[in-house]
Amino acid sequence: MNLTCRKVTEILVDFVDGSLPEEERDTLExxxxxxxxxxIYLRTYHxxxxxxxxxxxxxxxPEFLTRLxxxxxxxxxxxG
Amino acid sequence: xxxxxxxxxxxxxxFRDYVPRVYNLARRMLNNDADAEDATQDVLLQVVRKLDxxxxxxxxxxxxxxxxxxxxxxxxxxRNRREEHRVHDPLENFTEEGQHSGFVRPWPKLPDxxxxxxxxxxxxxEAIGKLPETYRDVFVLADVQQLPNAEIAESxxxxxxxxxxxxxxARLMMRDALSRHYEERLS
Numbered sequence: 001m002n003l004t005c006r007k008v009t010e011i012l013v014d015f016v017d018g019s020l021p022e023e024e025r026d027t028l029e030x031x032x033x034x035x036x037x038x039x040i041y042l043r044t045y046h047x048x049x050x051x052x053x054x055x056x057x058x059x060x061x062p063e064f065l066t067r068l069x070x071x072x073x074x075x076x077x078x079x080g
Numbered sequence: 081x082x083x084x085x086x087x088x089x090x091x092x093x094x095f096r097d098y099v100p101r102v103y104n105l106a107r108r109m110l111n112n113d114a115d116a117e118d119a120t121q122d123v124l125l126q127v128v129r130k131l132d133x134x135x136x137x138x139x140x141x142x143x144x145x146x147x148x149x150x151x152x153x154x155x156x157x158x159r160n161r162r163e164e165h166r167v168h169d170p171l172e173n174f175t176e177e178g179q180h181s182g183f184v185r186p187w188p189k190l191p192d193x194x195x196x197x198x199x200x201x202x203x204x205x206e207a208i209g210k211l212p213e214t215y216r217d218v219f220v221l222a223d224v225q226q227l228p229n230a231e232i233a234e235s236x237x238x239x240x241x242x243x244x245x246x247x248x249x250a251r252l253m254m255r256d257a258l259s260r261h262y263e264e265r266l267s
Contacts, residue, residue: 004174004177004178004179005174005179005180006171006174006179009170009171009252010248012248013247013251014244036184037183040184040185040186041180041184041255043186043187044184044186044187044255044258044259044262045255047187047190047258047262048251048254048258049251051190051194051196051204051258052204052208052223052254053223053224054194054195054196055196055204055205055224056201057100057101057103058104058107060099060100060103060120061117064117064120065099068095068099068124071121071124071125072094072124073091075124075125076091076128076131
């Protein structure tokens with residue numbers, strides 16, 4: 001079975017999360033060995049996941065944090 | 081992401097471990113600071129009511145994510161402001177025969193322990209903000225918050241296959257958006 005580059009792109013999500021059936025995975029790996037653009041595409045797809053995963057949380061704006069803490073304390077008091 | 085702890089949910093624990101996560105999830109889903117503040121406030125009110133019934137464990141974290149998603153979706157509905165950006169479909173970048181229609185250029189090698197500088201941080205946040213909402217919600221929950229697909233499916237009322245399909249499409253759009261920056265860095 002031959003895969004087109006488009007088909008390779010379509011099944012990358014299953015390849016990356018390890019859910020691609022063995023036969024299809026073998027076919028895809030053979031395609032990647034002979035297709036430089038798809039090999040680069042896979043690497044940059046993977047890099048996209050790594051970069052996103054590295055995204056830090058931004059701190060809450062100080063004014064909002066103060067407001068939130070005041071509201072929280074007040075609500076907790078009412079609950080208690 | 082901060083691992084769930086087994087500490088009692090004191091106000092200090094809530095503000096240290098959970099509020100930043102709630103605010104950032106809402107902010108990325110809504111792409112608007114003021115809307116994120118409204119959603120965070122709604123979530124906090126619900127947390128107050130549950131404070132005595134939960135510990136800071138996995139069950140609380142799962143519940144909190146779901147409540148945050150619902151709060152963000154409610155704010156979005158209330159605002160009724162759709163700002164859909166036109167995003168090119170990456171699966172159109174192929175010839176009729178299914179080959180890449182243009183050059184696929186490499187990016188510089190990423191370091192093993194990736195720490196984003198402020199330029200990269202801003203670039204990724206902007207690219208997320210430009211994703212159509214349908215794809216953005218799944219992408220933020222899966223690739224930023226690192227939630228399992230099953231939990232995302234339940235939160236958004238989607239099938240597992242719909243989650244994977246949207247996540248994949250979002251990653252392709254993100255890859256295209258980031259390519260413009262990273263390809264330049266190499267050239």
